[in-house]
Amino acid sequence: MSTPTSTQTQAIAQVEQWLASARGGQMELPQLMDAATKLQGAGLAAAAALLYQNWVANTPSPFRHVGCFNWGAILGDMGRHAEAEHAYRMALTMAPDFAQARLNLGHQVEHQGRTEEALALWRSVYDTPEAASLGAEPVPLLLHALNNAARLLEQLKRYDESEALMRRSLLLSPRQGDVAQHYVHIRQKQCAWPVYDTFGDVTHNHLLMSTSLLGMLDESDDPALQLLTAQRFVHEKVAKVTTPPLHQGHKRDGKIKIGYLSGDLCMHAVGLLTAELYELHDREKFEVHAFCWSREDGTPLRARIKGALDSLTPIGAMGDRQAAGLIAAAGIDVLVDLQGLTSGARPNILAHRPAPIQVSYLGLPATSALPGVDWILADRFVMPPEALPYHTEKPIYLPNCYQVSDRQRVANAAPTRAEAGLPEDGFVFCAFNNNHKMSEPVWRCWMRILRQVPGSVLWLLADNPFAKANLTRVAGEEGITPERLVFAPRALPADYLARFQLADLFLDTFPYNAGTTASDCLWMGTPILTRSGRTYISRMAGSLLTAVGLPDLITTTIREYEQRAVQIGNQPARAASYKRYLAEHGRSSPLFDIPATVRDIEREFERLALDARHKA
Known part of the structure; x- marks a missing residue:
């Protein structure tokens, strides 16, 4: 168990005094908020929540709804969503027009799977006569409601409703890059052409410059645009790590350790392609590890992948720096990123450089522009010489094809054309x-x-x-x-x-x-x-x-x-x-010939890993 810091020690010493004051009903709101902030800063969120709970229960203040709101926020951050819901509902009982509480309540019921209720709460903010009386600064509240409802509707595949709310949001505030990004991609999902459909003050250029890398892969064969899109994402979203690479100082000897980094080692295209790759690695020379935040989908594929690895370390609950430290401590020689900048990616892990050799593969068939990724597995067809200036990664060329696949995939018997709804004759x-x-x-x-x-x-x-x-x-x-x-x-x-x-x-x-x-x-x-x-x-x-x-x-x-x-x-x-x-x-x-492809990959990984060990 770690030793408490001085800040934690001071906060712990004052907890009982603060709780007694809250129970006595004499604590002013600013004093309460200051004490709770100190407790949160000391890593004592549960004590901060308890402090608010006692204050709300015992203080006849006209600002009790604010206390309930702050209490709910702490509980929500702790993942105690049902309790947070209770706190926000108390706030709304005291102040029915408290829009911020309604917005946050929507998140808490969404976390509990009650999507229609969440949508109704956000709609009550953006689509009622009272929406115009949200205070001196109503636009941020309206945008919060519109954007979260649009996000949830997109997840529910109610694309038409989602797009309509995105349009309303962009009419209110046209320069929202994240909303414009989702607007472009939701039109791609609907085959709504032209994808770059401008309106209001939303320009074609703004939509183009807001397009995600996945969206740009759909939209343009210009390698410069793909590179610029990746670089923009890295500039805006990826941590600028200036500390020394985490892999330095960790001893690497014995078998070469390959680490696979992914959130898609389950029923997903990446999982389907790579299952046999893990099985075929030469265990005389290599150890095969995965650092994973994939969903436990209960499929035979997930079980097969887990069984093919020497170890699988779940890192979904870890921060990026913590996960990178774990990978570095494991002595990984070659870290293979199977995610790139696709949905759910964690590029900040790579930014800390937990392995001396970091390679992009499969998940993103394009440059990621990530400063922590130096190599990409390719072949001379997918990445000819003229493509090299548009990749920040150097190619590791495989002699035949860049792609591994699975020879154990099994098909059922073919249906008849009639069963598939196809004509008996005709191409x-x-x-x-x-x-x-x-x-x-x-x-x-x-x-x-x-x-x-x-x-x-x-x-x-x-x-x-x-x-x-x-x-x-x-x-x-x-x-x-x-x-x-x-x-x-x-x-x-x-x-x-x-x-x-x-x-x-x-x-x-x-x-x-x-x-x-x-x-x-x-x-x-x-x-x-x-x-x-x-x-x-x-x-x-x-x-x-x-x-x-x-x-x-x-x-x-x-x-x-x-x-x-x-x-x-x-x-x-x-x-x-x-x-x-x-x-x-x-x-x-x-x-x-997947065994040959795996040997080709291993030969290149071995060469790079041994060279890195020699230089270390």
Whole structure:
């Protein structure tokens, strides 16, 4: 047990005196707040909450609602959400128009899973006649209510309602970068084009400069824009660590220790791709560890990943500096970041440099611009020489393909076309990428392809009704009737894999190519037509096609892409020949020689780790 600091010792000594004063009903609010602040600063939040509880119960003050509010705030920060709810409700009983208490109460009921109640509380702030009388500075309160309701509605996939609230928020305060970022991405999720739809004082430039890196990967094949977007995120969000790297001073000898850093080691694209990687590592030379904040989803995949590791350390409850210190103390030689700047990422861990070699892999197929990440696993197709100036990381080139995958994935028996809602005759194009990857130029190209291949259909993932409605509407503009679009619901992995067998040709998205989906498609023996551009992410499927032995399915312009798709669609025998090739040679190709890929990765990690040990 750690020794109390002098600040804690002083606070502890005064706790009983403060509590006695609060119980006596003689403590003034400023004195109460000062004492509670000191207790919180000393790490004694529970004592601060108890102090407020006693003061509220015993003090006949006209400011008791303020005491209740502060009490609720402390309880909420401690994760005691039901008690915090009680405190905020007391505050509102005393002061029904106390908007700040209503806002915070919304958060507490949301934490308890009562989403509709949370939305109603925030709506009572932004959508009632009383909203205009919130005080001298109503705008921050309105923005708080609008933005949190929009956030929750987005999580609930009520995208139309969420977008409407974001618009209201941006009309009130147009320069909110975070809100503009979500506004752009929610339009991408709905296939609401143009994505950069301006209004009020919200300019195209502001939307562009607010776009998240994920959103920019969907929107632009310009490597400079992707780099600038990553750099902006790092500048705004990532800690500027000036202390020495944490890995210094930690002894490293014996087996090389590889650490995987991720919140996606579960039923997620990263978990699906990497399960066999952990299993195949050479335990004679390497120890394999994970530092993880993944959800415990109860899936066999999660259990399999955990079983394949020498150790898995949960760091979800740790601060970034604490987690980095733990990684450094473990003597990790090579830390592999599987997250990048994607949702849930923890880049500040990497900023502390807990390992001498820090490598980006899979989670972000682009530059992260993180100062703590020096390397990225790649191949010479996804990262050709002309791409190097747009990456802050140096490439670790694998000889065949950058992507590992899992040879143990199992598909169920294929359904019939009728069971899948497909016509018995006619060419079946499919495109199972997430809806947010679908850009307007590619979608209109697909509709032109359907026009030129009589009787063909396009089989799609039905992610949300708003995207479906927008895609169907634009299809109509291109002369394509709704029955030629077949929307499939999401399915369990084995059923999803089975679907590929019914399709004749997979049409890839651009500039955000298929990654895990492309691997699944080729594993199941279905050819994929891609367009490769200038960025890592727009060259992923091309890398897989090169490694599997089908480079003629790689195009470089939208015109070439359209022509190739039409040629194949009107020559079903050609699609069948690709399927025969994949059935006979696909799984034995370098793309799916996962043991060789793992050895290639290990050889590079060993070289870098031993060099770092030599220099230490």
